[in-house]
Amino acid sequence: MNATPQTMVQLNGIGKTWPDGTRALNTVDLEVPEGQFCVILGPSGAGKSTLLRAVNGLMQPTEGKVNVDGIELTPGTEKALRKKVAMIHQHFNLATRASVAANVLSGALPDVSLARALCGWFHPEQRAKACHYLERVGLKPDHLRRRAGELSGGQQQRVGIARAFMLDPKVVLADEPVASLDPKISRDILALLRDAARDLNATVICSLHQVDLAREFGDRIVGMRDGEVVFDGTPDEFDEQRLNRLYHNADWGDGEPREDHPEAEAEPARHAAMGGA
Amino acid sequence: MITRPIPVPPKDARLNWHLDQPFRLKHLVIAVLLLVLLVVTGQRTEMDRMLAMTTEAVGNLVGLNDDSQVVRGLGKVADSMWPPTLATSEEAARLGDLDTDNLPWFSRIESTETVRQRLNTDTLELETTTETIEVLYRPMGYVQTVFVKMIETLEIALWGTLLAVSLSIPLAWFAASNYSPNRATYTIARGLISLLRSVPELIVALFLVLAYGFGPIAGVLALGLHAAGFLGKFYAEDIENADKHPQEALEAIGAGKIKTLWYAVMPQVLPQYVAYTAYILDRNLRMATVIGLVGAGGIGQELKGRFDMYDYGHVMTILIAIFLFVFVLDQISARIRARMI
Numbered sequence: 001m002n003a004t005p006q007t008m009v010q011l012n013g014i015g016k017t018w019p020d021g022t023r024a025l026n027t028v029d030l031e032v033p034e035g036q037f038c039v040i041l042g043p044s045g046a047g048k049s050t051l052l053r054a055v056n057g058l059m060q061p062t063e064g065k066v067n068v069d070g071i072e073l074t075p076g077t078e079k080a081l082r083k084k085v086a087m088i089h090q091h092f093n094l095a096t097r098a099s100v101a102a103n104v105l106s107g108a109l110p111d112v113s114l115a116r117a118l119c120g121w122f123h124p125e126q127r128a129k130a131c132h133y134l135e136r137v138g139l140k141p142d143h144l145r146r147r148a149g150e151l152s153g154g155q156q157q158r159v160g161i162a163r164a165f166m167l168d169p170k171v172v173l174a175d176e177p178v179a180s181l182d183p184k185i186s187r188d189i190l191a192l193l194r195d196a197a198r199d200l201n202a203t204v205i206c207s208l209h210q211v212d213l214a215r216e217f218g219d220r221i222v223g224m225r226d227g228e229v230v231f232d233g234t235p236d237e238f239d240e241q242r243l244n245r246l247y248h249n250a251d252w253g254d255g256e257p258r259e260d261h262p263e264a265e266a267e268p269a270r271h272a273a274m275g276g277a
Numbered sequence: 278m279i280t281r282p283i284p285v286p287p288k289d290a291r292l293n294w295h296l297d298q299p300f301r302l303k304h305l306v307i308a309v310l311l312l313v314l315l316v317v318t319g320q321r322t323e324m325d326r327m328l329a330m331t332t333e334a335v336g337n338l339v340g341l342n343d344d345s346q347v348v349r350g351l352g353k354v355a356d357s358m359w360p361p362t363l364a365t366s367e368e369a370a371r372l373g374d375l376d377t378d379n380l381p382w383f384s385r386i387e388s389t390e391t392v393r394q395r396l397n398t399d400t401l402e403l404e405t406t407t408e409t410i411e412v413l414y415r416p417m418g419y420v421q422t423v424f425v426k427m428i429e430t431l432e433i434a435l436w437g438t439l440l441a442v443s444l445s446i447p448l449a450w451f452a453a454s455n456y457s458p459n460r461a462t463y464t465i466a467r468g469l470i471s472l473l474r475s476v477p478e479l480i481v482a483l484f485l486v487l488a489y490g491f492g493p494i495a496g497v498l499a500l501g502l503h504a505a506g507f508l509g510k511f512y513a514e515d516i517e518n519a520d521k522h523p524q525e526a527l528e529a530i531g532a533g534k535i536k537t538l539w540y541a542v543m544p545q546v547l548p549q550y551v552a553y554t555a556y557i558l559d560r561n562l563r564m565a566t567v568i569g570l571v572g573a574g575g576i577g578q579e580l581k582g583r584f585d586m587y588d589y590g591h592v593m594t595i596l597i598a599i600f601l602f603v604f605v606l607d608q609i610s611a612r613i614r615a616r617m618i
Contacts, residue, residue: 056529082531093526098544106540109532117536160526167530 005033008203009171014054014064016047016227024050025061026227032203034170037194039218040207041238043247047227048207052173055205056085069170083110086169088193090176092156096149100139100159103148104130107166126166133162137192154185158192165196172197174206178213186210190217211243354589361597362590365418369411384415419591423576423598430575431602433493434561437500441561442554444505449512456516456534466509473506478564482573493574500564504557511553515546555610562606566599 009032016025025047032038040048053059054066057078066073071081086107094103108126109117116122122130134143137158143151148159157177164172174193178186190206194217197204208214214221215235223231223238223246231242319325330347337345369375369386377386388411397404415421451457451466482499489495516538523541532540569577576595583591 058525058529079531082529085529087526087529089522089526091522093522095523095541095544096520097547098540102540102544106527106532106536107530109527109536109540110530112536114533114535118539163526173529 005035007031008034008036008069009055009205010065010067011051011054012065012067014051014061014066016050016054016059016061024227025054027064028227028229030222030229032171032205034203035198035201037197037204037206037217037219038222039214039220040205040222040224041209041211041214041231041246042207042224046224048224049175050227051224052087052175052205052207055171055173056082056087058087079110083167084170086164086167086172088157088160088164088172088174088177090179092153092160094148094156094159094163097147099145100134100148100151101130101144103159104134104162104166107163111167129166130162133165133196134159136196137162138188154181154189157181157189161189161193161196165200168200169202170200171203171205174204176207176209179209183210186213187216214238357587357589358593360590361593362419362588363594364414364416365422366412366414369413372413375413380413381415383417384413387412387414419594420598423579423595426576426579427598427602429493430565430569430577431562433496433573433575434500434558434565436497437504437561437565438554438558440497440501441504441508441557444501445508445512448505448509449516450538452509452513453516456538466513470506470509470513473502474510475506476503478503478568479571482568483571486572491572491574491578496565496568496573496575499568499573500561504561508553508557512546512550515549516542519545555614559607559610563603 009030011028011030014025014028014030015023017023028047028051030051040051042048050059054061054064055068057066057073068081069084071077071084073081095106098106102120105120105122105126108122108129111126112122131141131144139155139158139162143155148156151159160177172193177193178189181189190213193204193206196202206218215238218235221231221233221235221238222229223242225246231238231246330345333342334345334347336342337348366387369377380386388409391408391410392405393408394403394405396402448466448470451462452470454463457463457466478499481502482495485495485498489498519542523545524537527537527541565575566577566580569575569579570581572578572581576599580592580595583589583595
């Protein structure tokens with residue numbers, strides 16, 4: 001790592017209002033330096049996914065600017081920017097009926113000519129890289145030809161990680177990558193993600209619901225609520241009181257624990273109504 | 278540890294909720310209207326007479342009444358159609374290249390004597406002449422002809438399906454709202470699909486016979502164009518309904534639309550595509566026998582010719598052949614499907 005890591009992802013005043021008038025993001029500023037594992041925490045509907053999808057332009061913010069590795073996100077630069085930004089998804093997003101090999105190779109599609117892509121004729125280096133990453137994430141050679149949908153959830157997410165690293169990304173966005181996996185596999189998957197990113201000195205922005213995993217893997221924790229960043233600090237600074245406030249109290253700064261706060265029961269419903277993320 | 282009792286609603290609690298019965302007066306009115314509609318349309322399509330005649334026919338068959346129009350009509354047809362014609366006999370003199378020492382398999386030369394009376398123009402008397410005609414008799418000759426025609430029908434169906442698939446793949450791409458390049462291409466493709474699908478094969482074939490003449494070209498084109506409309510619609514709708522998740526994954530890394538279609542949509546929809554194509558092949562096989570009726574090649578053309586010449590024995594042979602072919606192909610396609618799934 002560099003002595004003074006440069007800024008890799010820069011979000012300036014990102015705001016998003018859905019067509020129905022819901023405010024999903026409210027002028028969020030975020031700077032993530034190169035090589036950092038940045039975890040985003042927050043209740044459902046806080047805008048975590050929306051924020052991640054703003055980085056690669058899957059979601060068009062209504063205001064603000066996105067800058068990744070010196071490239072500002074505009075319709076013209078979108079393709080160049082997306083090649084630097086890989087994404088790992090909550091539902092793995094594999095083509096379940098295609099083979100594992102085809103799924104991993106599809107991560108290299110932007111670097112392949114259309115004719116080659118249609119024939120499935122990937123470059124030998126890309127094939128080698130696909131095998132390398134599949135081995136790295138702990139799959140076996142006989143998995144290559146199996147259908148992705150036949151694998152278990154944990155194995156599917158491993159394939160997803162291998163696919164994400166096919167283009168040597170500078171930034172990896174992980175949208176609740178372990179939401180449907182058991183605690184042990186979740187830890188293994190996040191360790192894989194962290195180690196693979198470290199080798200490339202890639203920045204990871206990862207939204208999570210598991211606070212223990214966030215503390216374990218994150219270099220930094222960003223807490224979001226109602227479309228705003230309400231906490232930004234190291235895992236050590238994110239103590240029990242702040243955790244309670246992030247998830248249970250509407251008013252940030254009012255530090256009463258949940259059991260003494262009967263109105264908190266109604267809170268989840270209000271946040272579900274925020275919707276959208 | 279905190280344990281709280283699960284709250285139970287008090288006995289006199291009244292909720293401001295409504296759970297209605299599934300049917301209301303509105304539904305009863307709709308049912309009555311539908312019944313009236315059924316009675317009116319049934320009258321117009323003579324459903325009552327159909328019932329009466331069928332009952333009469335059944336009564337006649339079990340011996341309850343003496344006469345039935347339906348049974349008489351069917352009996353006449355059956356009489357003239359049985360037995361099916363299997364053999365052919367052709368005048369040997371007309372077969373120029375017939376080598377009498379080396380006849381085709383299972384055939385023999387037979388001589389028939391025909392007595393003709395002719396008016397002698399000189400004597401103005403009727404003269405009786407006896408002519409001996411040699412005919413080449415082939416006991417399975419007509420079965421062979423029908424078999425060849427059935428193979429031609431099969432070929433028409435196969436090429437019609439091939440044409441339909443190759444036309445409908447680009448059509449489907451333009452007609453899928455999430456992959457069509459723009460609104461105009463989408464509208465044009467959808468319009469074309471509706472147009473192709475709305476005209477029945479038989480009518481398309483009628484016009485194509487005028488354009489391309491009698492024969493299989495018109496048949497292949499008619500089947501291909503109609504099925505292209507059908508397949509285009511279903512392929513396109515499958516693309517639209519395909520699982521969005523893998524597509525999003527490829528969109529996120531900036532793979533183009535065509536690559537996304539190939540790697541994230543095609544693997545997911547392929548089984549459905551195979552099923553649609555198999556159905557179209559099955560349908561084309563049955564339709565190929567029918568469109569021959571308007572001169573578009575295959576067994577239908579033979580059937581129409583024989584029917585118009587009142588050769589009902591030949592018609593029977595053809596009908597049996599069609600039944601056997603469709604049955605055998607059904608069995609084969611069922612086996613293939615069972616193996617693929």
